[in-house]
Amino acid sequence: MSASIQSFLIERKTVIESLLPSHIERLNAPEKIKKAMLYSLNAGGKRLRPVLVLAVLNSYNKEESIGYPVACAIEMIHTYSLIHDDLPCMDNDDLRRGKPTNHKVFGEALAVLAGDGLLTESFRIIAEQEDVEAQKKVLLIAELAKACGVEGMVGGQVADLEGEGKALTLSDLEFIHEHKTAKLLAYSIIAGAILANAAEEDILKLKKFAFHMGIAFQIRDDILDIEGNEEVIGKPVGSDTTNQKATYPSLLTMDGAKKKLFEHQAKAKEILHTLSISTKLLEDFCDLVVSREY
Amino acid sequence: MSASIQSFLIERKTVIESLLPSHIERLNAPEKIKKAMLYSLNAGGKRLRPVLVLAVLNSYNKEESIGYPVACAIEMIHTYSLIHDDLPCMDNDDLRRGKPTNHKVFGEALAVLAGDGLLTESFRIIAEQEDVEAQKKVLLIAELAKACGVEGMVGGQVADLEGEGKALTLSDLEFIHEHKTAKLLAYSIIAGAILANAAEEDILKLKKFAFHMGIAFQIRDDILDIEGNEEVIGKPVGSDTTNQKATYPSLLTMDGAKKKLFEHQAKAKEILHTLSISTKLLEDFCDLVVSREY
Secondary structure: HHHHHHHHHHHHHHOOOOOHHHHHOOOOOEEEEEEHHHHHHOOOOOHHHHHHHHHHHHHHHHHHHHHHHHHHHHHHHHHHHHHHHHHOOOOOOOOOOEEEEEHHHHHHHHHHHHHHHHHHHHHHHHHHHOOOOOOHHHHHHHHHHHOOOOOHHHHHHHHHHHHOOOOOOOHHHHHHHHHHHHHHHHHHHHHHHHOOOOOHHHHHHHHHHHHHHHHHHHHHHHHHHOOOOHHHHHOOHHHHOOOOOOHHHHHHHHHHHHHHHHHHHHHHHHOOOOOOOOOHHHHHHHHHHHHHOO | HHHHHHHHHHHHHHHHHHHHHHHHHHHOHHHHHHEEEEEEHOOOOOOOHHHHHHHHHHHHOHHHHHHHHHHHHHHHHHHHHHHHHHHOOOOOOOOEOOEHHHHHHHHHHHHHHHHHHHHHHHHHHHHOOOOOHHHHHHHHHHHHHHHHOOOHHHHHHHHHHHHHHHHOHHHHHHHHHHHHHHHHHHHHHHHHHOOOOOOOHHHHHHHHHHHHHHHHHHHHHHHHHHHHOOOOOOOOOHHHOOOOOOOOHHHHHHHHHHHHHHHHHHHHHHHHOOOOOHHHHHHHHHHHHHHOOO
């Protein structure tokens, strides 16, 4: 993995983190809900999804700035999903990235509403972007709704909840992760491609690339929960085992999970090689996802 | 109030209720979440918001069918808000329209997700409508997000929660109802006007009309909670008093609340008279809101 992807990630993460609060601060709404939304939005994270939008635009030699609104919208959707997932009725988590979860600070009612608010505003940000044609915005909105609604992320969370305490097959596990994680990661890539005027053929290929990278992302997550360094990943390792959660290592052994991880990495990169653009950045991104330590 | 508005309402309600399930049934998602969404969507209600979209199109002599997708999207947003409002962490209601609330049947986690899903799909329905220009769809989506996000309905619910157990002023109460109720009712009217190619000037007037009708709607709700017939309204009367909720009658006396109701009705109808279209249907709609028994 090259140093350049690391600096790309750090630089764009800084840009995104400087833009995110403005989408909330400008709103004419009760201060308390804005504070709750900002709390989770400013709580850090890798910001992989918004940076992916910019990486795709960069790969197509387009101005990255045209992707800022959608990138922020995606991070807001991701944040809403974390707030709702952490609720007592869902995963009942008290800590997220080492900080108290939203409902621990603001109470459950406000946490539900902060999530609802982030979800709603994200669609508005895309609809209100001025320098993108209406036809593209409509496509971006429809694809986002598909990626994060019941056919995507919400559906994955439902399957995850339904699977709790049950013996899952590999295909059950893949359904959960494809929907809960990979679809929104894939959307980041597709959104970048739509904004870059990529050919329909490229978009289809990038969707396949995104699927493999998304699953690889999740397998790496499962591996880090066993082999990771608590201080580096910022959360206790072994929580999946404690919670008896089905994971790739638990279903395939650690060696089998790593083999699967590398298979998805290889497939993802193979697809990139069939694109006509320079894919060095996306290849590095894929390597980063596979080898990341947190 | 004429008989024609009653038959208009009943006929269009039937159309909307026949269309709503199809937006969920076609989704490729876990059956359980579709069931939870359909349960609340099919639980009845006056369907005033979607019918208003059609009433505006009818007033502009346009095909009402062009408003079906947006009308369904609005009813889905309204339904999501009821599901989340009923949650134990919010109003903690066990019954809605005489039936167990969503979380009572499906559990809290699925109720949160059914709400999230309905909210998300509603944006998709508008984005995917085929016979409307992209520019209009973008406007419909941006206005919907404003009406139901933290600047609108969600913000109103926040203010409502914050006001619990406090002595509210009339202006506090108006803020809550303008945001929690009137903004989405107003959106129904604006959406109809956008689809009907109404002039910008008309849309501004209709927004004012919608504000007065929305507040009138809420005052009538407060009055019915005291003077209503339990069997007709389908819920116990006096719940606002029991819950020590600030209402128009509690702040203004019953006579004062009725005076305020008629003031808003008069202002709403006055604005209609300045429009160039035939406003008989909207006038009747306004009268219906003011004199309804449930």
